[in-house]
Amino acid sequence: MTETKPHLPQIRIAATYMRGGTSKGVFFHLLDLPEAARQAGAVRDAIFLRALGSPDPYGKQIDGMGNASSSTSKGVILSRSAQPGHDVDYLFGQVAIDKPFVDWSGNCGNLSAAVGPCAIHMGLIDPARLPRNGVFTLRIWQANIRKTILNHVTITDGAVQETGDFELDGVTFPAAEVPLEFLDPAEGGDGGGAMFPTGHLVDQLDVPGLGRLPATLINAGIPTIFLNAQDLGYTGVELQDAINNDDQALARFEAIRAHGALRMGLIQDLAEAATRQHTPKIAFVAPPASYTASSGTRIAAQDIDLVVRALSMGKLHHAMMGTAAVAIGTAAAIPGTLVNLAAGGGERSAVRFGHPSGTLRVGAQARLVDGEWVVTKALMSRSARILMEGFIRVPGDVLRA
Structure with missing residues (x-):
C-alpha cells in the first residue's frame, strides 16, 4: 500500500457572500479570521486564495467561491474603525484567478456599496444608532487607499432595505439604491499624492x-x-x-x-x-x-x-x-x-x-x-445584496502558509 501523508482537516470561517454593484465578493469580519490572518501576510493571502479557488490553471475557480472573472474574484475584511470619525474599516483584496497572488494595492468601487449594508449585518454598527425607518449614513475608511467613502443605506423596519426598484446596467435584477460619495478621491492618493502625477492633463x-x-x-x-x-x-x-x-x-x-x-x-x-x-x-x-x-x-x-x-x-x-x-x-x-x-x-x-x-x-x-x-x-449610485451567509470552509494547511 502506498504511504500517504496526513492532511489537516478543513477549518470554517464565518463569512458573508455579497453582491455590490456589478461585483461579488466574500466578506469577513476581521475578528472571525484565524488569529494569524488578522494581519497582512501569507496566512491571510492563503485564506483568500483558497476561499475563492485560486490559483486555478483551468481559469474556472471550480474549487472556490470565485466565478472566473475579475469582478467575482474578490475578498473583503471589515472591522470597527480605528480611524477617528469613521464607523468601519474596509480592506479589499483582488484575488488573481490563475496565479497565487492577492493584490492589496487598490479599492473596489462596486463592493464599496456593499460595505455599509454588510457592516450593519455583521453588527459593526450599534443598533441604537440606526433609525427604525430612514437613511443611515456610514463613514467608511478605505484602508487600501486611505480614503473616506460614505454609504447612504436605507433602513426599513429596523433592517437594511435590500430589495427595491433601482436598476443598474450589468446587474440582472433591481434592488435598493445605495448612493455613494467618494470624498477627496484624488488628494493624497496612490501614485505620489497628485491627481495628475506627471503634472499634465495629457x-x-x-x-x-x-x-x-x-x-x-x-x-x-x-x-x-x-x-x-x-x-x-x-x-x-x-x-x-x-x-x-x-x-x-x-x-x-x-x-x-x-x-x-x-x-x-x-x-x-x-x-x-x-x-x-x-x-x-x-x-x-x-x-x-x-x-x-x-x-x-x-x-x-x-x-x-x-x-x-x-x-x-x-x-x-x-x-x-x-x-x-x-x-x-x-x-x-x-x-x-x-x-x-x-x-x-x-x-x-x-x-x-x-x-x-x-x-x-x-x-x-x-x-x-x-x-x-x-x-x-x-x-x-450602486446597489448591494446578501447572497449567502454562513461559513467558508478551507483546508487547514492555509494556516501553515
Missing part, C-alpha cells in the same frame, strides 16, 4: 512597438490610464469578445499599462507591473456612439456623453469598475483631459457614459485652486 506615452500615445494619467478613485479609442484602432463600443479573445490586443494593453504605471511613479521598473495587476487600470474613450449592449439593449448616442471601455486584471470588464467610474467622473469634470474632450469639452459636473453592459451616470465636484484642479467628491 501626456505622450512612449510604448515600444506602438509609438507615442496621447494619455491622461490620473489618480482619482484608482490610478487610471485613459487613451483615445481611435489611437488604438477601436471605436469605443467594443464588447468583451472583441478584446478578450485577442491575445495580441491584451498583450498590447498590458505593455501600455506597464509603461503608464512607470510614468505615474507607481512602479520603479517595468517588471514590477506583473506583481501589481489591480492598479493602474487602463481604459479607452470615444465620443458618444450608438451600439447594442451585451444585454441586447440598444444604447443611443444622444442618451450618453461618451463611451468608455476599461480593462481589469488583464481583461475587458463586462461593465465598469466602480473606482474607474470615479476616475471617469473626475477626469470628465476637468477641461482638457481625454475623457473631458471625448465628452465634448468644457466644464461639467456629471456625465453619463456607455459601457459594455449599458450606461452609468457619475458626478464629480471639481474646482481650480491656485492653478491646480481639486476634486472634493465623486458621486454615483
